Amino acid sequence: MTTSFPPAAAAGLAPLLMPAVAELVPPAWAGYRPLIVEALDGFLGRLSGARLDAIVAAQLELPEDATAAARVVALARACPSLHKLGQVLARDRRLDAQLRVRLQTLESLPPETPAEVWLPLIRAEIGAVPHLEIAPQALAEASVAIVVPFARHGGIAPDARGVFKVLKPGIEAQLAEELAIWAELGDWLEARSAELGLPELPYRETLSGVQGLLLNEIRPETEQAHLAAACRRHAEDPNVLIPQPLEYCTPRLTAMTRIDGDKITEATGHRPRLARALYAALLAQPFWQPQAQTMFHADPHAGNLRVTADGRLAILDWSLVAVLDREARIALVRVVLAALAQDGALFAHALAALGRPVREDALRALSATALAEVRTGRLPGFDWLLSVLDRAATMRALEFPESLVLLRKALFTLAGVVAELDADCGAVPLLLKHAFDARSFDPRGFGPHVFAGDLGTLWLSGLPIAARWWAGYWQDWSGGRLPFLPVPG
Incomplete structure (x- = not known):
């Protein structure tokens, strides 16, 4: 039996909009197409009649041959929650290029x-x-x-x-209306996702958790x-x-x-320098702050990042921030160190410290997979760490607190902007540089604690580390996961 949710109330809206939404779902996410279309249909159906009429009118004003991307962007402009989602996705290179260009207009x-x-x-x-x-x-x-x-x-x-x-x-009422709908929609998303055979995701917890943070916008x-x-x-x-x-x-x-300046992605010069400046200001500097809690800009889309005439980076719109405590930052460092040490127990313990463990079997499976990736040549850097956090959520291994949910979204957005400026710019070198910078390496902070304690322990346990690496290689070899070695008969 199909789980139902009220469809869009305006008869003229679904034929105009839903085919456009379905068309823009990337092939890699084709399995999610029915869920996305039905969820959007249900969201619109719960809006007030006056707002829905305005959305229909805006769609009818578009040319008959308007592209799917144009229709979706027109919808996003009418709904602040969808507007924010569009800004987040605007730099996602997995999406259709035409859609990304359209979504980028929502940034400014x-x-x-x-x-x-x-x-x-x-x-x-x-x-x-x-x-x-x-x-x-x-x-x-x-x-x-x-x-x-x-x-x-x-x-x-x-x-x-x-x-x-x-x-x-009227924006407070609009945003409150939309967030209430999305919170209600969380239960439906989980049930419908199961019916469609999609991976189990914590839609309800994620939507309700981010709700309070998005209200900071107003x-x-x-x-x-x-x-x-x-x-x-x-x-x-x-x-x-x-x-x-x-x-x-x-x-x-x-x-x-x-502060006057050009949108950062429209800068004509010094793009690699600007990419490094972004990672330094929005990731490395806050990460190594000595305070018990540190604040990360949580909405770093290109519209909030400017370059002044003298080449300085201007960071605008601080309504959304994610606050991370010292323990969470230490845990993130230990996740990387555990991967380098091939210590599955330390990896699982550090990852569990970032949230509330839900499925121990999923946590163990993720630990094994992540450590195997490092053994087979993947650097445990920024992209790898983000992918580990994403998989921890999608596998229901952990439930993350709302601040870390927002930070994951922000770092995903930041990485997309940096990639447009300089595809070769890496976050890890800048993180390490700031970790050992005299201003960041504060004896009151957690940097000395991590590096003196964790790295010291790793240094003294070199033999066990080597043994774990070789044991892991043997497992990979036996399982046929090392293509450059013959599999024993």
């Missing part, structure tokens, strides 16, 4: 909301401010907010250029705190710029310094 949208809508909202928050001039035209429009430039001239305070980030009218005070923390972290870095929050901030309005 021209403003559409007229001034008569957003100007009263700004005035209501800041009141009458002498010598402050608000531009008549917005600078940009994101998934949940509008960015409006302003300038301050004369008076006692120094001249300044800044931007207001004001929430779109909490200006939260972003203001994140901006202040990011400014403190990068204050001594001459190559990185962070917008500074200004005195006009309110609980519903963020005011910050304006």
Whole structure:
């Protein structure tokens, strides 16, 4: 018996949109095509009538021969949760190239909301401010907010250029409506996935866990705190710029310094240097922070990354962050060290420390597979570690906390942007460089603990490590997994 979910209420929407969605599912994910189409159909069917009518109208305004990618992007623009998903997938090279180009337009949208809508909202928050001039035209429009430039001239305070980030009218209700639907849809996704014979995935836990984090998108005070923390972290870095929050901030309005620059993927020069700067600023520096908890930018799509005229990296939009504690970062390092040492018990223990173990058999199987990959020549680097975390989730070996779910998404997005700048740029060399950098290798931090403790232990246990490698090679050889060696008869 097929698990049902309410279909789209508008009769004209399904014929326009669902074939386009099905067409854009990559061949490698063909088995998921019915699940994706049915889930989207059910999501739209739960939206309010007014919103659904607006989505239908937008689809009907497109030319009859509009491409599938154009139809999907038009839908994403009308739904903030789908807009955010589109930004995440925009740099995924497994997707159709035409779709990726279309999705990349969601990273930086021209403003559409007229001034008569957003100007009263700004005035209501800041009141009458002498010598402050608000531009008549917005600078940009994101998934949940509008960015409006302003300038301050004369008076006692120094001249300044800044931007207001004001929430779109009604966006809180829209996002709350959508997130509630996705949370409800989690149970259906798990049941329908089983009916289709697809791998068991923790849809419900993932969707409900990320829900609270996505709500930070509509909490200006939260972003203001994140901006202040990011400014403190990068204050001594001459190559990185962070917008500074200004005195006009309110609980519903963020005011910050304006940083002009080109979208990072449109930079014409110094692309390898920019790729390294991205990994350094958004991965290596926060990873080796000495504090008990450290903050990672969790929405590093290309629209939030700019290059200034003098070649500096500007990192915008700090509404979404993932906070990782010292123990989780130590566990990530130990996963890699355990793979190098071919220590299956240490590998499973370190991986289990990142979440809540669900299936011990899946955890053991993943440990065996991951260690075999390293023995057969795969470097236990950044891509390998991300793939291990993804498989731990898809195999239901672990349930990750919401912060690590968000970080995995962010690192996936970051890797896609870096690959467009420099396909040969690796994260591991930069992580190691910052680990031994004098500013990062703080005696209060966990770097000395990991390297003095774990590496010291590995150094003293060289013989057992060698024995584990040879034992693993024998298993691979016996099982025919080493193609360059003959299999014993």
